[in-house]
Structure formats: structure tokens, C-alpha cells
Amino acid sequence: MELAGRTAIVTGASSGIGAVTVRRLREAGVRVVGGARRVERIDADVALRLDVTDEEGARAFVADAVDALGGGIDILYNNAGLALGRAPFWESTPEDEAAVVHTNVDGAMRMTRLCLPHIRDGGHILFTGSVAGRQAYPNGASYIAAKFGLRGFVYALREDLLGRPIRITTVDAGLVTGTEFSRTRFKGDERKAAAVYEGVDTPTADDVVDCVLFALTRPLHVNIDEIVMKALAQSSGARIVRRGEAS
Ligand code: NDP
Numbered sequence: 716m717e718l719a720g721r722t723a724i725v726t727g728a729s730s731g732i733g734a735v736t737v738r739r740l741r742e743a744g745v746r747v748v749g750g751a752r753r754v755e756r757i758d759a760d761v762a763l764r765l766d767v768t769d770e771e772g773a774r775a776f777v778a779d780a781v782d783a784l785g786g787g788i789d790i791l792y793n794n795a796g797l798a799l800g801r802a803p804f805w806e807s808t809p810e811d812e813a814a815v816v817h818t819n820v821d822g823a824m825r826m827t828r829l830c831l832p833h834i835r836d837g838g839h840i841l842f843t844g845s846v847a848g849r850q851a852y853p854n855g856a857s858y859i860a861a862k863f864g865l866r867g868f869v870y871a872l873r874e875d876l877l878g879r880p881i882r883i884t885t886v887d888a889g890l891v892t893g894t895e896f897s898r899t900r901f902k903g904d905e906r907k908a909a910a911v912y913e914g915v916d917t918p919t920a921d922d923v924v925d926c927v928l929f930a931l932t933r934p935l936h937v938n939i940d941e942i943v944m945k946a947l948a949q950s951s952g953a954r955i956v957r958r959g960e961a962s
Pocket residue numbers: 726727728729730731732733750751752753754765766767768794795796797798818822843844845846887888889890891892893894895896897899
């Protein structure tokens with residue numbers, strides 16, 4: 716599948732995996748609208764403010780994005796997401812739970828619903844899931860619930876779209892460096908954020924985007940449903956062998 720000349724919307728385009736996706740898609744000749752709340756940080760053909768938890772704002776974003784793309788969407792990458800906190804569930808707050816679930820689950824559902832009428836035949840909808848949506852680990856309940864929920868939505872969407880020429884892919888990654896994920900999760904505590912990646916050779920955002928581009932460039936009759944990618948030294952969110960540790 717040739718990417719040059721196609722159009723894309725990427726959510727969570729202001730940093731990390733989304734920002735790298737925008738760059739790599741543009742290098743491949745795709746016209747990209749990037750959305751995020753920190754619009755000033757988006758380096759796309761068109762940068763538009765987007766809060767995926769806000770129905771009216773998301774509706775306006777999609778209308779403006781479709782205009783900017785000339786009327787049709789070939790690629791929608793639902794990548795915006797976050798975790799907040801790394802503590803036992805009894806220490807969770809309703810604010811954090813709401814932000815995590817609304818961003819990762821209903822944000823992706825909302826964007827898919829709003830974009831679907833504009834997605835052309837041969838189009839592709841992608842999601843950034845997580846190994847947290849496949850295997851639970853301690854002290855991450857709301858994020859784990861959200862990414863499991865997202866995976867359920869994507870399976871259901873695949874059923875509803877079956878028979879239509881629109882492909883669906885989820886990339887479920889484990890530890891990924893070069894993003895702001897852990898800084899956000901630990902609410903700006905750089906020491907805790909850095910400790911997550913210590914002693915492990917982790918995949919980068921570029922490694923995740925390699926998976927995205929692999930799925931996008933298969934022939935139209937091939938749907939890559941899911942790609943699960945982890946550091947070699949990680950088997951789950953709970954089990955990581957760091958340098959110097961016994962396995
Ligand atoms: P980053 O924190 O670097 O990027 C997250 C992006 O999501 C930012 O662009 C942020 O933009 C955007 N975002 C957050 N909330 C909203 C919102 N309400 N509306 C619109 N955009 C929003 O982290 P990553 O690149 O790592 O994260 C990207 C995806 O990858 C997420 O879904 C995450 O769950 C997933 N993931 C990350 C892993 C990792 O270890 N890094 C592992 C597995 C999955 P802004 O704040 O400007 O709105």
C-alpha cells in the first residue's frame with residue numbers, strides 16, 4: 716500500500732509516539748493533521764487543538780481537519796492517551812480515574828465515531844494500546860482498566876466494520892522511551908519517571924512507529940489486527956529483568 720498522497724489524522728501529536736508518527740508519515744508523503752491540547756508543540760501540516768475528552772471540541776476539530784485535508788481521511792491514528800499515578804487502587808482519586816478512562820477509552824471511541832463518516836474506502840484506523848491492556852500489573856488499575864476497555868472496543872469495531880474496506884490495527888507496546896508518558900504518570904517527578912527505564916534497553920517511539928508503518932503498508936486485503944511489542948527484557952508490565960538482576 717503506497718502512502719504518498721494520502722491523508723491522516725494523528726491524535727496525541729504533541730509529543731512521544733504521536734509526534735514521531737506525524738514526522739514519519741509526512742516523510743512518506745502523507746498530509747497530516749495533528750491534534751493535542753498543547754497545539755503549539757505540534758509539527759504537522761496542520762496543527763489543531765484537540766481534547767479528545769470534549770465532545771463539542773472534538774466535533775469542531777474533525778470538521779476543521781476534514782476541511783484541511785480536502786474532504787476525506789485515509790488514516791486515523793487514535794494515539795492520545797495517558798496514565799496517572801502508580802499506586803494501590805485504594806489511593807486512586809476520582810479525578811485521575813476519570814481522566815485516564817475518558818482519554819484512553821471514550822476519547823478513542825469519540826474520535827472514531829466522529830471520523831468514520833469521512834474515512835474513505837481503503838482507509839485505516841489505528842490505536843495505541845498497551846501491554847497494560849493485556850496483562851494486569853500491580854498499582855496501575857485505572858490505566859489497566861482503560862487499555863483493556865480500549866481493546867474491547869477495537870474488537871467490537873472490527874466486527875461492525877467487517878465487510879467494509881476499512882482496516883483496523885492496534886499496537887500494544889510495553890516500555891517505550893523517548894516519550895513523556897512516565898513524566899505525566901508520575902506528575903512531573905523526573906526521578907520516578909527515569910527509574911522506570913533504568914537498566915533496560917527499551918524500544919523507542921520510532922520502534923512503535925515502525926509497527927504502525929508496517930501495518931499501514933500491507934496490501935489492502937491484509938489486516939494486521941494487533942502488534943504486541945515489548946523490550947526483550949520485559950515479559951509483562953509486572954516482570955522486567957534489569958541489568959545486573961537475576962532472571
Ligand atoms: P506522551 O505523553 O509523550 O504522549 C501522549 C500524547 O497524548 C500527548 O501528545 C498528549 O498531548 C496527548 N493527550 C493526552 N491527553 C489528551 C487529550 N485529552 N486530548 C488530546 N490529546 C491528549 O506519551 P506516549 O507517546 O508514550 O503515549 C502515546 C500513547 O502510547 C498513549 O496512548 C499511551 O497510553 C501509549 N503507550 C505508551 C507507552 C510508553 O511506555 N511510553 C507504552 C504503551 C502504550 P497533550 O498533553 O498536548 O494534549
